[in-house]
Amino acid sequence: MIPFRNRVVVDGDACPVKTEIARAVQACGATALMVSSHAHVLVPEDRVEVVTVDASDQAADLYIANALTKRDILVTGDYGLAALGLARGAAVLTPRGKRIAEDDIDGLLAQRHFSAKQRRGGMRTRGPKPFSDEDRARFQQKLTYLLRGMQENPDV
Template sequence: MPDIFVDADGCPVVSIIIDTAKQYGLKVYLICDTSHLIQREGAETITVSKGSDAADFVLVNRMQKGDIVVTQDYGLAAMVLAKQGYAIDQNGRFYTPENMDQLLGFRHISKKARQAGQRMKGPKKRQKESDMLFKERFIQLIEKVISEG
């Protein structure tokens, strides 16, 4: 059975993840740094020191092939895929080898634009439909991983 790892700093779907994982008997690990102390019943919290990508490296070192990771970080998702894990973002988008190059390219262009002083639009206000879509896709992913395992 896969474990579920959540890049929990700023993740808006933690409760959905925990509730859904409970239905499948899956263990959930919330990874966060010391500026985001998150404790939730039904999940084990792993707190790491602050630092650039510190939580990402702890998560990748703990996960195993076939585990599921929830993150909005494209770089972390790329490392998860490299370890033969499954990655999904908080909006229900699956990270795949097919879309990873495009996402990392977009991240690079956005970073360059910010460094040049351009302002980027932030994310839209989260809608209830986004939570429902995430849950639907998260269940699809869990069932796929279990059936392949």
């Protein structure tokens, strides 16, 4: 059984599913903490706290890493922050609804490093595919599942 998760911590700068997160926490009786830099304006709402950090490199990630607990769900597409979240015991979910586990993170970080090295060498690498309605629906389903603390099922 997954322990009940009662807070969603969001890397808010580039998160495309902020509305879905707010809806899910309100429906499940949980809370959300959305962290972003001054360059991104987020509006607090019922059960959603917004924290704005300075625009310095990694300020939001450092704030999030220090705020996370093992009872949280971290929503991020940043694999470095995901690794920190896993180390803190948080569940990690990408905005596309992929659950990142301890077994996944080393390979994801290695791929990120390899792609960055190629780009520094002048090669072009592929970016992510466009965000779709299916991605949004998958995310909503997985987040609700985690918030309700249901038994883990890798097919969901």
